[in-house]
Amino acid sequence: MSQSRENKTILQLERVSRFYRTRGNVFRGGGRLVVALNEINLSLRAGEIFGLVGESGSGKTTCGRLIVRLEEADQGCITLNGEDITHLKGKKLRDYRRQVQMVFQDPYQSLNPQVTIADSVAEPLITNKVGSPLDHMERVLKVLNTAGLSPAEDYVYRFPHQLSGGQRQRVAIARAIILEPSLLVADEPTSMLDASYSAQIFEILQGVRDKMGATIMFITHSMASARYLCDRIGVIYRGHLVEQGPAEQVINAPRHPYTKALIDATPKFGRAAEVPTYGTLLAAERPATTSAGCPFFRRCALAERLLCAGTYPPWHQVGPGQVALCHLLEDAAPAVNSG
Template sequence: MSGSPLIQIENLKKYYPVNKGFKDIFNKEKKFVKAIDGVDLTIDKGEILGLAGESGSGKTTTGEILVRLQEATDGTITIDGHPLNLKDKQAQKSFRKEVQMIFQDPYETLNPRFNVFETIAEPLRIHGLKDKKALYEKVMEVLEIAELKPAAHYVHRYPHELSGGQRQRVAIARGIVVGPKVLVADEPVSMLDVSIRADILNLLKDLRKKMGLTMLYVSHDLSTIKYLCDRIAIMYLGKIMEIGPVDEVVRNPQHPYTQVLLSAVPVADPTYEKKRILIDDEAPDQINLPEGCRFGPRCPYAKEACKTCNHDYTEVFEGHQHACIFAKEEQIKNEDH
């Protein structure tokens, strides 16, 4: 990757106000759920960045803000040099063409009254393509790209007549039909049978190669992130804990939270003895967040200094960053023994 990043996210925040009850009427202090709290990310052109974390970490919210399904509370996002908070309606429409999203459950996001043709043709009509012949040819072309072959066999079907994998391919076809620069994929294989997950991941890889797509791949499944992505960002309670090349982070995780996530990934080798890192199952309250490191109350290596940690990254080797020195110290100590 070279040049300036295609996507630049700086100090991104998303706070949800907490609805007050009768007892809170006289309390002037406003309370918020801090879903995203000061996130900085860059994604280079043609790169696939994996965003991982447990439920409630803020990863889906980040993706939804990127496609303007939600508005940020604070922070800036620029895509290909253009700010995300566009006010001009024509500019907003152009932005919609450049950034598309694939959702977790295709059955919930496909209109049951639309057949496959209408589903994929709708964004084309919105962006000005009215000719019936051109519409039909473009829909057939994109169905073939999404590996729904022969396209004529699927074009007049409705969502309930398709399998889960076929519905997700239709959703992917709808996302790429307008030729976007950026694709946000929110858990695109988690609702699918294990037998077809690799096919969908391979399709996303091919789309990156054929169309030059840049992707934000949101998932809790580290194995699919390792297979698909170039870099990985580990998110916890609205903060980025660790970021780096995916192979390096998986092989040598620096932050305790990353180590915990990786220790829970099953290994397809019955003779391999894996050490599971046990932590408190309950995450902190997202309204009254802990001081310092967000993972501190659950961390097996927590020190007093963690209460003043501000999650600033420290470069440890080329292309890889981390935010915790205590896990590394413990690792070195164990290796010495």
């Protein structure tokens, strides 16, 4: 990939937090505060595929939903091309959504069962009043072909239940790219699909990046697919971004214990015994005395009780473009900023 197009920052998240309040009742008052995202700093460069990796409940989907503005950040600031979009409303929000689209996790749920494929895919054109109905059909056919459904004529007048999961996900991608957005958030687009379909979806996403020049935020729980697809990877744990860097580096030389644990968890084939494991994940969670310490303290095998439990770790520059949030990186220089 060329370096030139990756220089410009397209999307920036600055200290973005999102809390959920569990439902309280009249007698107990408000519920408990759950932190879904804690002061996330991220920046996506134009034309890259950025992988956001984390386990279930780590806040990666919340992050995606904040970016497409299905939810609003409670703190912090999200900017697209320098424009603050954190609290957009009405017409401006609609204009913003022409540039930012999303592919959802479950293709069985993300298409309206009562709406034909043609109408589903054409929806962004209609809501944004682009072109005439005849144009719409032409663009729908074109974009379905791009998304790998060909001949597209066979698919336009079908209902979602007449398609397979992989085909539905292609339809969802087609809908997301029909407006040629500059940023596409793909929220685990392959987690519901067979492995063979996944590879095809990855190819389509790569095609979208290469042909349309879209930036893609690829949200996944699988290190393997992140490695296959992404230029850079951010690892997120319980709402905290813990490591970030170029994909090759993060996977070949992970520095944060959680990243190492994720790589350990990747299924291995063939001579699995020869692959070294990092063994950074505790089998049983250890109790934490305070909440001020490292977010990964409870499950980290390397943690030092005094240091890690008590103070929030600093960012360390651990390689070119690679940063990790950990106390135990004495060799690395402290980084001022994560981004």
